[in-house]
Amino acid sequence: MRGLLLAVLALSVFGCASVKKVESGTNRLGERFTISIEGAWNQLDFPGVKPAQVWTMEGVTVDEFLIFNGIRDGEVMNSKSGNGKQQDFVFRKSMPTEEIVSLFEGVLSRDNAVFKLIKIEPYPFGGKKGFRFEYERIRKTDNVQLRGVGFGAVDGGDLFALLYHAPRLTFFPRHQARVEAIAATAVIR
Amino acid sequence: MKRRTFLAGATAWGLGLVSRPGRTADDLGYSAPPRFTRPETSGEEGGLWALMDREERNLRRSPLIVRDGDLQSYVQDIACRLGSDHCPDIRVTLVRTPLFNASMAPNGMMQVWTGLLLRVENEAQLAAVLGHEIGHYLQKHSVERLRDIKSKSAIGQVFGLFGLAGAVGQLAVAASAYAYGRQHETEADRIGAQLMHRAGYQVGEAAKIWSNLLAESQAAEGKGANGSLLFATHPAPPERRAMLEDIARSLPDGVTGEEAFGRHVQRYLDEWLNDEIKRGQYAESLVLTTRHIARKFALETMHYHRGEIYRLRGRDGDLDLALGDYRNAIENDKPYPLALRGIGLIQRQRGQRKEAIEMLSRYLELAPAAPDALFIQSYIAELNS
Ligand SMILES: [Zn+2]
Numbered sequence: 001m002r003g004l005l006l007a008v009l010a011l012s013v014f015g016c017a018s019v020k021k022v023e024s025g026t027n028r029l030g031e032r033f034t035i036s037i038e039g040a041w042n043q044l045d046f047p048g049v050k051p052a053q054v055w056t057m058e059g060v061t062v063d064e065f066l067i068f069n070g071i072r073d074g075e076v077m078n079s080k081s082g083n084g085k086q087q088d089f090v091f092r093k094s095m096p097t098e099e100i101v102s103l104f105e106g107v108l109s110r111d112n113a114v115f116k117l118i119k120i121e122p123y124p125f126g127g128k129k130g131f132r133f134e135y136e137r138i139r140k141t142d143n144v145q146l147r148g149v150g151f152g153a154v155d156g157g158d159l160f161a162l163l164y165h166a167p168r169l170t171f172f173p174r175h176q177a178r179v180e181a182i183a184a185t186a187v188i189r
Numbered sequence: 190m191k192r193r194t195f196l197a198g199a200t201a202w203g204l205g206l207v208s209r210p211g212r213t214a215d216d217l218g219y220s221a222p223p224r225f226t227r228p229e230t231s232g233e234e235g236g237l238w239a240l241m242d243r244e245e246r247n248l249r250r251s252p253l254i255v256r257d258g259d260l261q262s263y264v265q266d267i268a269c270r271l272g273s274d275h276c277p278d279i280r281v282t283l284v285r286t287p288l289f290n291a292s293m294a295p296n297g298m299m300q301v302w303t304g305l306l307l308r309v310e311n312e313a314q315l316a317a318v319l320g321h322e323i324g325h326y327l328q329k330h331s332v333e334r335l336r337d338i339k340s341k342s343a344i345g346q347v348f349g350l351f352g353l354a355g356a357v358g359q360l361a362v363a364a365s366a367y368a369y370g371r372q373h374e375t376e377a378d379r380i381g382a383q384l385m386h387r388a389g390y391q392v393g394e395a396a397k398i399w400s401n402l403l404a405e406s407q408a409a410e411g412k413g414a415n416g417s418l419l420f421a422t423h424p425a426p427p428e429r430r431a432m433l434e435d436i437a438r439s440l441p442d443g444v445t446g447e448e449a450f451g452r453h454v455q456r457y458l459d460e461w462l463n464d465e466i467k468r469g470q471y472a473e474s475l476v477l478t479t480r481h482i483a484r485k486f487a488l489e490t491m492h493y494h495r496g497e498i499y500r501l502r503g504r505d506g507d508l509d510l511a512l513g514d515y516r517n518a519i520e521n522d523k524p525y526p527l528a529l530r531g532i533g534l535i536q537r538q539r540g541q542r543k544e545a546i547e548m549l550s551r552y553l554e555l556a557p558a559a560p561d562a563l564f565i566q567s568y569i570a571e572l573n574s
Contacts, residue, residue: 087469087470096534096537096538097564098561098564102501105467106467106469109467112286112468114252114253114285115467117560117561118560119563120561120564121561121564121567122563122564131564138252138253143250143251143252143253145252
């Protein structure tokens with residue numbers, strides 16, 4: 001009993017992350033959202049990761065593939081981390097695209113990272129009228145410069161989006177084409 | 190090299206000193222120690238230097254360093270004039286972090302964060318902070334502090350003292366717990382004021398910094414005041430302000446250097462304000478931008494960014510306030526492009542088709558290579574159809 005209690009405590013204290021391999025092929029992410037993938041992606045699960053799913057190719061300290069699967073009106077977009085003083089970023093279905101991109105910017109700067117939007121353009125995503133954006137980010141924990149790309153669309157009041165970022169010199173160029181290909185296979189039902 | 194820079198700076202500065210009354214009458218009588226030599230690595234002070242040397246090498250590799258030579262040498266020159274004989278040992282590094290902080294390590298590494306540069310209003314205010322930090326350095330407060338801290342686990346406390354980049358979150362906690370003592374702070378304030386005065390600056394500006402920071406922290410909702418690390422590391426602003434005002438009365442005259450300061454920071458304001466707004470501390474950011482607007486500093490830029498703060502905060506009536514600020518930012522013959530965009534986007538949402546098209550089109554004319562050009566074009570096309 002005592003042993004179990006200690007184990008549970010250890011889990012919560014160290015934020016124990018579990019990793020599971022993602023199967024290649026068509027992945028149904030939820031009721032309404034499907035993507036097709038190839039390659040060795042791993043899905044991470046740890047307390048506070050929600051609402052996004054976090055996948056990684058190289059390991060979570062290197063690259064992150066964030067999946068937002070039908071964020072509802074009024075739902076908080078960022079994970080529940082930080083010291084509680086920080087701003088929560090809430091999705092509203094009435095938000096125009098530029099505000100949704102600002103939301104992602106806020107979510108990705110929540111660790112005090114420096115964020116710079118490089119490009120935003122219209123993009124048909126998941127068969128819906130959506131958007132695509134590119135960004136740079138300097139991660140505050142280790143000062144690594146990242147490059148990122150994001151895709152999204154709002155359908156039926158829910159937000160569907162994929163974001164990928166990785167160190168800009170080696171890893172982002174290595175995986176960008178793969179991520180763009182995944183985005184092209186997205187289907188929102 | 191640095192020595193030469195210092196002499197050149199001092200000569201140019203000489204003009205500002207002409208009307209100053211005689212030095213001896215209004216001097217606090219502080220005399221700085223001679224320049225420090227590198228201590229033996231084996232001793233505790235030598236160990237601290239070695240640690241700071243290593244941190245300095247790390248810092249130099251950081252992508253957050255402001256690498257523009259002009260601004261760096263401008264701040265370096267001010268530090269040099271304040272440090273006087275110690276000038277060759279002071280190495281200023283500007284760090285892009287939207288918090289009010291500066292620090293100086295015993296090996297001469299001085300950090301100035303951009304959140305400080307966004308908040309001070311003139312050279313004299315900047316000099317007050319630099320002079321204070323140089324005061325800690327001249328009196329070797331950090332070394333004394335290290336001697337106070339006996340245990341090995343205290344290494345974090347040492348880092349806390351110097352505001353090392355990369356650990357901002359933890360730092361605030363560390364800094365609040367392990368600040369310099371009150372006596373050191375008072376001494377650093379007095380020395381800072383003295384150095385300011387000798388360099389020809391108006392000492393009264395030092396107290397204004399604390400008034401301004403206080404106004405920001407009082408506006409902050411909830412726990413607030415996490416924007417200023419100096420609040421964490423330095424005690425009781427009202428008390429300090431009173432003491433600084435007191436000192437200023439005995440060290441009158443001097444210049445503020447407002448115009449020169451504004452000229453040097455102007456082209457960074459957009460970036461720094463973007464960083465500031467992303468902290469999500471809207472109440473503080475509103476006080477800051479409103480203060481700069483009141484003093485008519487970089488009006489278009491400040492109006493645009495205050496508009497952004499209102500838009501992002503999004504309370505009842507905020508969108509109208511945002512519109513008002515955006516309109517102020519496009520009033521003169523050089524409209525601020527992003528303010529045109531701001532008006533266009535709000536009017537699009539409000540169904541004001543005609544003005545939305547006009548504003549978004551004007552935005553694209555002025556900023557054809559904007560990151561969102563294609564996206565805005567799609568909005569215009571949609572509005573036109
Ligand atoms: Zn101090």
